[in-house]
Amino acid sequence: xxxxxxxxxxxxxxxxxxxxxxxxxxxxxxxxxxxxxxxxxxxxxxxxxxxxxxxxxxxxxxxxxxxxxxxxxxxxxxxxxxxxxxxxxxxxxxxxxxxxxxxxxxxxxxxxxxxxxxxxxxxxxxxxxxxxxxxxxxxxxxxxxxxxxxxxxxxxxxxxxxxxxxxxxxxxxxxxxxxxxxxxxxxxxxxxxxxxxxxxxxxxxxxxxxxxxxxxxxxxxxxxxxxxxxxxxxxxxxxxxxxxxxxxxxxxxxxxxxxxxxxxxxxxxxxxxxxxxxxxx
Amino acid sequence: xxxxxxxxxxxxxxxxxxxxxxxxxxxxxxxxxxxxxxxxxxxxxxxxxxxxxxxxxxxxxxxxxxxxxxxxxxxxxxxxxxxxxxxxxxxxxxxxxxxxxxxxxxxxxxxxxxxxxxxxxxxxxxxxxxxxxxxxxxxxxxxxxxxxxxxxxxxxxxxxxxxxxxxxxxxxxxxxxxxxxxxxxxxxxxxxxxxxxxxxxxxxxxxxxxxxxxxxxxxxxxxxxxxxxxxxxxxxxxxxxxxxxxxxxxxxxxxxxxxxxxxxxxxxxxxxxxxxxxxxxxxxxxx
Numbered sequence: 060x061x062x063x064x065x066x067x068x069x070x071x072x073x074x075x076x077x078x079x080x081x082x083x084x085x086x087x088x089x090x091x092x093x094x095x096x097x098x099x100x101x102x103x104x105x106x107x108x109x110x111x112x113x114x115x116x117x118x119x120x121x122x123x124x125x126x127x128x129x130x131x132x133x134x135x136x137x138x139x140x141x142x143x144x145x146x147x148x149x150x151x152x153x154x155x156x157x158x159x160x161x162x163x164x165x166x167x168x169x170x171x172x173x174x175x176x177x178x179x180x181x182x183x184x185x186x187x188x189x190x191x192x193x194x195x196x197x198x199x200x201x202x203x204x205x206x207x208x209x210x211x212x213x214x215x216x217x218x219x220x221x222x223x224x225x226x227x228x229x230x231x232x233x234x235x236x237x238x239x240x241x242x243x244x245x246x247x248x249x250x251x252x253x254x255x256x257x258x259x260x261x262x263x264x265x266x267x268x269x270x271x272x273x274x275x276x277x278x279x280x281x282x283x284x285x286x287x288x289x290x291x292x293x294x295x296x297x298x299x300x301x302x303x304x305x306x307x308x309x310x311x312x313x314x315x316x317x318x319x320x321x322x323x324x325x326x327x328x329x330x331x332x333x334x335x336x337x338x339x340x
Numbered sequence: 341x342x343x344x345x346x347x348x349x350x351x352x353x354x355x356x357x358x359x360x361x362x363x364x365x366x367x368x369x370x371x372x373x374x375x376x377x378x379x380x381x382x383x384x385x386x387x388x389x390x391x392x393x394x395x396x397x398x399x400x401x402x403x404x405x406x407x408x409x410x411x412x413x414x415x416x417x418x419x420x421x422x423x424x425x426x427x428x429x430x431x432x433x434x435x436x437x438x439x440x441x442x443x444x445x446x447x448x449x450x451x452x453x454x455x456x457x458x459x460x461x462x463x464x465x466x467x468x469x470x471x472x473x474x475x476x477x478x479x480x481x482x483x484x485x486x487x488x489x490x491x492x493x494x495x496x497x498x499x500x501x502x503x504x505x506x507x508x509x510x511x512x513x514x515x516x517x518x519x520x521x522x523x524x525x526x527x528x529x530x531x532x533x534x535x536x537x538x539x540x541x542x543x544x545x546x547x548x549x550x551x552x553x554x555x556x557x558x559x560x561x562x563x564x565x566x567x568x569x570x571x572x573x574x575x576x577x578x579x580x581x582x583x584x585x586x587x588x589x590x591x592x593x594x595x596x597x598x599x600x601x602x603x604x605x606x607x608x609x610x611x612x613x614x615x616x617x618x619x620x621x622x623x624x625x626x627x
Contacts, residue, residue: 177346
């Protein structure tokens with residue numbers, strides 16, 4: 060009981076601190092802004108730990124965060140191998156191929172308004188479909204190893220990036236295009252020097268959506284068959300053995316990898332589209 | 341009207357490519373069978389055979405449609421071979437989860453709007469959680485809830501709810517903040533309370549944002565329900581059809597289940613779209 064009391068007391072104290080912080084003038088400064096969500100995250104972990112220990116919830120239902128942290132520390136090599144298989148081989152290669160193909164396709168259909176009018180509704184439609192369902196088919200075609208996971212990722216990221224790139228290529232304004240025309244720029248010159256740069260905010264929007272989809276695709280595809288390594292495989296296998304601390308450890312790795320991947324793309328976006336109003340501070 | 345022709349021709353090209361791919365991918369198997377029987381097949385014999393295989397590598401479109409129609413209309417709804425039966429199981433989990441997720445999302449968004457501390461502490465996590473592959477948790481939720489005695493509809497609905505929750509929170513917070521300072525000041529001069537401002541200004545002006553997130557959310561809910569059916573070992577639902585099809589190499593069954601899932605997703609998004617147009621038109625916000 061003492062654990063539960065402590066957790067609730069900590070929660071109340073942290074909440075009071077957060078309320079004070081939120082009302083104080085410190086929020087205007089950048090560094091302090093991170094304190095409030097960080098404190099909230101710590102509070103959640105303390106509440107979790109306290110309730111699990113205090114009510115003696117069995118580890119097969121919900122392991123405490125400390126047990127998960129221990130697992131991450133002790134199973135480092137396994138987690139790294141799974142991460143390499145699922146993320147570096149499956150998700151990243153699929154992401155690169157899918158996004159590259161989508162951008163190239165968008166440029167290819169750019170010259171034909173007919174194709175654009177036809178492909179965009181189809182692309183929007185496909186982007187809303189449960190594409191993960193294609194995983195069992197691609198696992199059959201490309202085998203159990205990372206190639207099939209990469210294929211699933213390619214299909215999943217293709218349409219969001221395609222739709223965004225086509226929208227982006229139409230983003231350059233009439234005046235700017237006319238200016239390029241008065242300078243006698245050809246199609247390719249105006250594409251490279253005006254329309255692709257102008258499309259970048261849209262392309263990066265698609266690329267950011269695709270980061271999450273890539274990781275989801277790679278993990279879910281492993282539920283349909285995989286070699287005995289990989290994050291999705293480990294999750295299903297450990298759930299079967301009720302080793303839930305290992306499952307949570309994998310989820311923690313997936314969460315960190317997903318956020319880092321997204322953050323990296325957002326960082327590149329900042330460097331590439333520094334001129335866009337949304338990036339100016 | 342000027343979009344119908346291009347869309348039709350793109351769909352037509354996809355179907356033609358699909359037929360070509362079906363012939364190309366199934367041809368080795370047909371040739372192999374013929375070689376074992378000691379016969380050779382000409383191209384004219386090859387093409388129809390590649391489209392009529394029991395377990396093709398890639399079924400031809402008409403095979404999928406035939407299977408889809410057969411398992412939708414040709415079999416009694418209560419039968420375990422009927423896609424309507426499996427589709428309904430997935431759909432009910434989707435709708436229940438969507439309702440829970442949307443309700444909770446709207447409530448949390450209202451809380452975030454009215455409490456600065458909650459805004460500062462919860463909002464960054466809500467946004468960060470969008471970058472996390474939440475679906476990875478699905479098998480664990482199913483198995484854990486199963487071990488405490490909860491099974492069937494509810495665990496899948498929880499996954500669906502979880503997936504539709506965050507888009508709704510993020511969209512609603514944006515929507516509830518969309519009235520500009522002038523409108524808020526006007527309500528203050530009327531001495532409106534917080535609840536009145538919420539009911540008469542913030543909620544109505546958040547509707548376009550809400551519907552945009554609902555469309556994302558209902559598609560995510562369906563994906564959640566389908567993935568939620570995988571770890572239970574292929575009992576019932578569209579996800580189970582996918583899994584059992586992949587266990588037994590029934591490719592036509594997989595494609596039919598996939599098409600059914602796509603049709604359900606398209607129908608759900610379309611229904612939300614129709615409601616959106618009706619509501620916005622009644623509220624005078626139609627674009």
